[in-house]
Amino acid sequence: MSDFIVYLLQSILIIFRWMAPQEEAYRDACRPRLAPWIPASLSTFDSPPLLEQIITALERHLYLTLLVFSSLSWVNSFYSYQFSSDLAMTSTVGALLLQHPTNPVEETGQSSSTNKAWAQSYHPIKNYIVHTISREGVWYADYDTAFFPLYHDDEVRLQLPANPPNERAWRLETESDAELWFHTEISNIVLAGWSRYPTIVQNSHIKALSGRNNPEEVDATYAYRSEVEQVPLVIGEMKRRMITTRVWQKGETLSGPQQRLSRELRGYAHKYHCPQVFCFDGQVLLLLQFCATTRREIADENCNVDCWVIPRGCGIPLRMAFYRLLVQGLRRFQGMRAVAEFSCSLRQFYNGRPLWDVPGTRQYTSTPPYDYRRSVDGATGCLIWVNSEGTDFFAESTAIWTLDS
Incomplete structure (x- = not known):
């Protein structure tokens, strides 16, 4: 469990003790609106000792829990730098x-x-x-x-x-x-x-x-x-x-x-x-x-x-x-790293695309003389050609990287 989560759970326990006197009033105010959604008992599961304390507290003081989380702005501010860091690391x-x-x-x-x-x-x-x-x-x-x-x-x-x-x-x-x-x-x-x-x-x-x-x-x-x-x-x-x-x-x-x-x-x-x-x-x-x-x-x-x-x-x-x-x-x-075995009539400089002669003309086409489509192997960076069933392929270019295992 990350240090931030531990700090947050410990803070919740502290707030439980500090706000206990307000629980009864808050419970009376919330009960009519929340009663249909409150279970008789919260389920328990295998968890670290600190988390077990939280679960027990939640079962004992459900209404107080709602009050706590509606008043946690100072906790959020106190740990904002850690919380923001955690969120940033989950970005892609x-x-x-x-x-x-x-x-x-x-x-x-x-x-x-x-x-x-x-x-x-x-x-x-x-x-x-x-x-x-x-x-x-x-x-x-x-x-x-x-x-x-x-x-x-x-x-x-x-x-x-x-x-x-x-x-x-x-x-x-x-x-x-x-x-x-x-x-x-x-x-x-x-x-x-x-x-x-x-x-x-x-x-x-x-x-x-x-x-x-x-x-x-x-x-x-x-x-x-x-x-x-x-x-x-x-x-x-x-x-x-x-x-x-x-x-x-x-x-x-x-x-x-x-x-x-x-x-x-x-x-x-x-x-x-x-x-x-x-x-x-x-x-x-x-x-x-x-x-x-x-x-x-x-x-x-x-x-x-x-x-x-x-x-x-x-x-x-x-x-x-x-x-x-x-x-x-x-x-x-x-396209500049094409393997010797790959054959084409011309390769465009600006995008590396291979071209083939159109029989009987002086024109070129990007459609290959075989039923394969162009793709890239994500594990190596090789340009590859794959058949329509995806069961066979051959390389157009050499590897550039090796994907970390």
């Missing part, structure tokens, strides 16, 4: 991903801009497909048309324990303030699901992991690292009140600051070899996925781009949105 990544940040935020109206010289060599984004829907103030994010569905490894991650952020107040004035808010309220919660299976590490303001000598540094890099490889799954840039929600959400032609921002984000995606990109400006989370079949296509002005525009407080959980972007980056990485 999956539960917290669906929650919105609750800490108060003071907005100052300060904004930032961008006009990086190196980004001018990149084409602005023009072929972007918006997957967020906004009608009469109600927002919805459609992930399934552009992302892979959640697989068995997601079930493993979403069941991991996680803690909510500490209570505090926020004042967002600079880009650094927005960056700190994002890491504290969003990123840290999401990364609790990536402490294992596999381990994803976030770094700030580091150069591209590709080994190329680029002077540019993106604000945030989320990468898989091992002794033999390091692969960015998602990269992100922080701004301050710069994203114009209406323009991006309506799919309008980008101009001015929005166009310059799109050049910069495309440039980072190209330099870091990472098609999954986000931008957060303190008020809006912008998710982008450059649908490039090859790395070089990221820089192509005709490259299609999946886009999600998610204002803070619109009702779409920012944590879940960011988690789904990270998962898509993982799927790309898993």
Whole structure:
């Protein structure tokens, strides 16, 4: 039995003794309303000595028990730090991903801009497909048309324990303030699901992991690292009140600051070899996925781009949105680790999906030439193909982790 429960039960016994004189009056007041639901005797069971004392007291003073629990606010306050800790430890990544940040935020109206010289060599984004829907103030994010569905490894991650952020107040004035808010309220919660299976590490303001000598540094890099490889799954840039929600959400032609921002984000995606990109400006989370079949296509002005525009407080959980972007980056990485025995005609760079030739045409299809469906082995991280009966499977990629026993 945890120390907190022992403390609570001991406190109840103390209150019994302290409030005994009030029992008779309270019993008379409660009896008419509660009599139909009060059993003749409370059942007993094998229990520690302290709990047996509580059961005896409950049988002897049922009405007093009701009075005690209606007056326990001071006990709750006294042990609130322990009780909150116990509750936090029972939270899971999956539960917290669906929650919105609750800490108060003071907005100052300060904004930032961008006009990086190196980004001018990149084409602005023009072929972007918006997957967020906004009608009469109600927002919805459609992930399934552009992302892979959640697989068995997601079930493993979403069941991991996680803690909510500490209570505090926020004042967002600079880009650094927005960056700190994002890491504290969003990123840290999401990364609790990536402490294992596999381990994803976030770094700030580091150069591209590709080994190329680029002077540019993106604000945030989320990468898989091992002794033999390091692969960015998602990269992100922080701004301050710069994203114009209406323009991006309506799919309008980008101009001015929005166009310059799109050049910069495309440039980072190209330099870091990472098609999954986000931008957060303190008020809006912008998710982008450059649908490039090859790395070089990221820089192509005709490259299609999946886009999600998610204002803070619109009702779409920012944590879940960011988690789904990270998962898509993982799927790309898993596709890079295909086993030699797996055969396909082409593999898309941006999501790692295998494609096969359509006989008699110059086109490709994601439908395999066999009646199997793609999945993930949650115990190892292998991409696998499973038959319709679920009785047979074969691996597409190598193992990335080993599930703890």
